Amino acid sequence: xxxxxxxxxxxxxxxxxxxxxxxxxxxxxxxxxxxxxxxxxxxxxxxxxxxxxxxxxxxxxxxxxxxxxxxxxxxxxxxxxxxxxxxxxxxxxxxxxxxxxxxxxxxxxxxxxxxx
Amino acid sequence: xxxxxxxxxxxxxxxxxxxxxxxxxxxxxxxxxxxxxxxxxxxxxxxxxxxxxxxxxxxxxxxxxxxxxxxxxxxxxxxxxxxxxxxxxxxxxxxxxxxxxxxxxxxxxxxxx
Numbered sequence: 117x118x119x120x121x122x123x124x125x126x127x128x129x130x131x132x133x134x135x136x137x138x139x140x141x142x143x144x145x146x147x148x149x150x151x152x153x154x155x156x157x158x159x160x161x162x163x164x165x166x167x168x169x170x171x172x173x174x175x176x177x178x179x180x181x182x183x184x185x186x187x188x189x190x191x192x193x194x195x196x197x198x199x200x201x202x203x204x205x206x207x208x209x210x211x212x213x214x215x216x217x218x219x220x221x222x223x224x225x226x227x228x229x230x231x232x
Numbered sequence: 233x234x235x236x237x238x239x240x241x242x243x244x245x246x247x248x249x250x251x252x253x254x255x256x257x258x259x260x261x262x263x264x265x266x267x268x269x270x271x272x273x274x275x276x277x278x279x280x281x282x283x284x285x286x287x288x289x290x291x292x293x294x295x296x297x298x299x300x301x302x303x304x305x306x307x308x309x310x311x312x313x314x315x316x317x318x319x320x321x322x323x324x325x326x327x328x329x330x331x332x333x334x335x336x337x338x339x340x341x342x343x344x345x
Contacts, residue, residue, distance in 0.1 A: 209276065220266075223277065223278075
């Protein structure tokens with residue numbers, strides 16, 4: 117149990133376009149989902165915390181108008197990278213916390229974004 | 233604030249060797265501690281966890297003991313396999329931080345035959 121999926125797993129887009137990444141909890145309800153960014157050979161950087169039905173809380177230095185997060189249901193959160201640029205190329209990982217459970221987070225497999 | 237310090241890698245071991253990856257932390261209160269593993273091209277998987285002092289987390293032959301007196305949570309395995317090659321992240325979460333995870337920088341383990 118506690119499976120989190122992400123779609124797509126890889127995406128290549130042109131500079132200036134927008135791309136949406138989906139994060140789904142497949143077998144549990146997640147009131148809170150987290151979005152991370154991981155640079156090559158580095159640790160995960162928390163971008164934002166997404167609570168179902170409310171606005172996301174962004175970490176310092178993360179542009180909320182560039183990284184739009186929507187958490188419309190207990191099983192789905194989306195991250196939209198708007199007007200993408202090559203420096204946005206990265207590995208984006210989501211995680212979900214079980215509603216009513218411990219503070220444990222379950223991670224998705226990640227999405228590799230390449231902006232050309 | 234919270235922080236996690238891991239030993240720098242890469243760590244290269246022969247198969248069946250003993251593994252230790254050091255992890256120390258700084259946190260207020262009583263954090264929960266985790267080890268996550270990331271295989272190439274994949275997301276993170278929870279390897280083990282401990283939620284209070286002196287707890288020992290264990291899974292797939294890996295162990296780590298929550299040591300409050302030394303603020304440590306070192307990862308150990310008695311006999312590593314090639315399939316254990318991955319990046320290992322130590323992390324903590326504190327109930328006062330809305331369950332945000334604070335990660336260490338990760339330690340790459342390479343196991344050779």
